Amino acid sequence: MSYTMNFEFVLPTKIKFGEGVSREIAAEIKGLGKERPLILTDKGLLKAGVVDKIAAALAAGGLQYTIFDEIEPNPRDLTVQKAYEAATICRADILVAIGGGSSMDTAKGVGVLMSHGGIINDYEGLDKVTKPICDLIAIPTTVGTGSEVTFWSVITDTKRHFKMSVGSPLVAPKLALVDPDLVASLPPSIIASTGMDALTHAIEGYTCTLAEPITDACGIYAIKMIADNLRNAVYTDDSQAKANMLLGSLIAGICFGNSDIAGVHCMAEALGGLYDTPHGIANAILLPYVMEYNYVASLDKFAEIAKAMGEPIDGLSKRDAAYRAVTAVHKLNQDLDMPTLKDIGAKEEDLQELAQRSSVNVSVDSNPRKAGKSDFLALFQKAYH
Numbered sequence: 130m131s132y133t134m135n136f137e138f139v140l141p142t143k144i145k146f147g148e149g150v151s152r153e154i155a156a157e158i159k160g161l162g163k164e165r166p167l168i169l170t171d172k173g174l175l176k177a178g179v180v181d182k183i184a185a186a187l188a189a190g191g192l193q194y195t196i197f198d199e200i201e202p203n204p205r206d207l208t209v210q211k212a213y214e215a216a217t218i219c220r221a222d223i224l225v226a227i228g229g230g231s232s233m234d235t236a237k238g239v240g241v242l243m244s245h246g247g248i249i250n251d252y253e254g255l256d257k258v259t260k261p262i263c264d265l266i267a268i269p270t271t272v273g274t275g276s277e278v279t280f281w282s283v284i285t286d287t288k289r290h291f292k293m294s295v296g297s298p299l300v301a302p303k304l305a306l307v308d309p310d311l312v313a314s315l316p317p318s319i320i321a322s323t324g325m326d327a328l329t330h331a332i333e334g335y336t337c338t339l340a341e342p343i344t345d346a347c348g349i350y351a352i353k354m355i356a357d358n359l360r361n362a363v364y365t366d367d368s369q370a371k372a373n374m375l376l377g378s379l380i381a382g383i384c385f386g387n388s389d390i391a392g393v394h395c396m397a398e399a400l401g402g403l404y405d406t407p408h409g410i411a412n413a414i415l416l417p418y419v420m421e422y423n424y425v426a427s428l429d430k431f432a433e434i435a436k437a438m439g440e441p442i443d444g445l446s447k448r449d450a451a452y453r454a455v456t457a458v459h460k461l462n463q464d465l466d467m468p469t470l471k472d473i474g475a476k477e478e479d480l481q482e483l484a485q486r487s488s489v490n491v492s493v494d495s496n497p498r499k500a501g502k503s504d505f506l507a508l509f510q511k512a513y514h
């Protein structure tokens with residue numbers, strides 16, 4: 130591969146990875162000179178006792194905290210507003226997001242409102258955020274979003290039923306505490322769906338038009354790590370496989386955070402906006418179809434993906450080797466028992482609308498092969514039938 134482009138690589142987030150690092154939270158908050166954390170999470174994590182572990186560490190460090198636990202999957206603008214009001218009432222000076230992308234993206238939105246005012250919808254798009262946001266510590270509890278290191282907050286605009294993206298390096302968390310202890314008892318179905326989100330990040334980040342050498346290095350490493358570990362993480366008690374998935378998801382986040390996502394996410398976000406489909410499931414359903422459309426535009430990279438996913442490609446033509454990447458993802462979806470577009474309740478009469486929404490996604494120009502509304506429609510139809 131040769132590179133002639135200029136590029137920039139930004140990683141504003143300090144990362145601490147390892148068993149037990151989430152329990153270092155009180156010292157980290159004090160180190161930042163802060164004292165009133167607001168925890169942003171969901172009721173499921175509270176019930177599962179995950180939040181308790183971190184709350185206990187805060188209390189042991191002598192910090193008073195408040196918990197906002199009303200974050201839902203595919204978080205809405207109204208939830209960001211409600212969480213912002215909670216932050217104002219408790220006079221929070223630092224945010225602690227515990228959860229998957231929903232918690233972290235909501236916390237990023239709250240951080241934006243705390244430093245800028247207004248409503249989150251005012252900041253849709255790239256670089257509308259102009260000042261540092263309230264300090265945010267991200268503690269991921271799924272193996273998929275990579276939101277702990279990305280510059281994006283994806284929030285559903287309830288009026289438009291549209292997933293809008295708020296993006297700026299200023300939105301990135303100050304610190305990511307990435308602790309394998311927190312994913313050790315994650316339900317297999319969540320590992321499968323969030324793991325497919327992470328794989329989609331790595332593949333899209335690696336193949337999109339904004340890819341550069343550093344994101345390539347992260348992307349192909351993450352693809353291999355995820356492909357090597359996802360089945361074991363889902364079907365066995367192998368805690369190393371789960372830790373590796375958490376790490377793969379983080380590295381995939383570093384990749385696509387600096388390059389971009391592409392066609393799969395354009396379509397998956399349309400699905401999520403219309404049907405509230407879990408994000409990882411939406412990506413898993415669409416990933417092989419979009420790869421089949423894209424692989425001709427980047428034979429070298431798709432052949433590398435096939436190799437990283439363990440496909441035997443020696444002796445194959447470049448084109449056949451590249452196509453094996455598509456086959457590998459179909460096989461992975463089968464092994465993980467991923468649903469189809471019909472299974473999740475998509476309706477044929479909605480496909481036009483879904484294609485329209487996909488074609489206006491902020492990342493549409495990042496797809497390695499040019500794609501417009503008619504192409505997205507054809508891909509939705511292929512996935513549907």
Ligand SMILES: [Fe+2]
Pocket residue numbers: 274326330394408412
């Ligand atoms: Fe994603």
